[in-house]
Amino acid sequence: MANYSIKDLEHLSGIKAHTLRIWEQRYGLINPKRTDTNIRYYDQDDLKLVLNVSLLKDNGFKISKIAEMSKKELQEAVVEVSDKTTSFVDQIYGLTLAMIDLDEQRFEKIISSSTLKVGFERTMLNIIYPFLSKIGIMWLTDAVNPAQEHFITNLIRQKVIVAIDGQYETFDEKAKKYMLFLPEGELHELGLLFANYLIRAKGNKVIYLGQNMPFDDLSMVYDTYQPDYLFTILTNNSRAFDPKEYLANLSELFPNTEILVSGSQIIGEDLGLPDNVIEVANPNRILEFISAHQSESVSK
Secondary structure, eight states: OOOOOOOHHHHHHHHOOOHHHHHHHHHHHOOEETTOOOEBBBBBBHHHHHHHHHHHHHHTHHHHHHHOOOHHHHHHHHHHHHOOOOOOOHHHHHHHHHHHHHHHHHHHHHHEEEEEEEEHHHHHIIIIIIHHHHHHHHHHTSOOOOOOOOHHHHHHHHHHHHHTOOOOOOOOOTTOEEEEEOOOOOOHHHHHHHHHHHHHHHHHHEEEESBBOOOOGHHHHHHHHHOOOOEEEOOOOTTTOHHHHHHHHHHHSSSSSSEEEEETTTOOOOOOOTTTEEESSHHHHHHHHHTTTTOHHHHH
């Protein structure tokens, strides 16, 4: 089971460390453990408690009342709030707890409810994507183990694939064409699936090559499909992979095509990208690009 510092709890819950210490002293809400060397730490149950308290507090519950609740009363209050809330932040908290508890039913309830209320695209942009960013922070603090991360990302992957399958496609002859792929050694395709859904949702055509695509095979697909744009994501931090060199090679291979690129190896790295390579930091930036480059016939 993971151990957390009070700063970890602050980053994951949004509650200041100073406030958490006051709650410890005044209400005995959480009780830190100590290592053999007398260093304070918190466990997974403490993290879940703080996340639940944060959810209730954001929905009008007084901290003094929360501190008086039994474990059962706290859980019942959280379930009641989760059923009623339309707040994206609250739903992200709910997904975090579903991941920690490996609770597929809770995950399904949150995503299905949000999709019914605001649609899958807004659910993806306002809940799923920020939640995945939060998982990234949890990785940095060892707050989530590989099993929990695989559990939740595979559930999300299934949802995105089902949403893509359900898209009703009627393409205009002048619809823009996108070619989506991940480089060799790149296996995390969830972001690419997001892009696939968003591009198709705006009436564009997509050829989806998926993960681990050999560089030498790209030309053959390009020559056959003749895409207007390429899209890839670079997160591979292997020393054997040089993202700047890879993009330079892509740019040289396809000099007359705009290449959209995202991922942790690109965003904020100031690599000095080739002229035809465009950095898109997140799904909203992808949507902005799509809208700006939509063919007139499709946008009407």
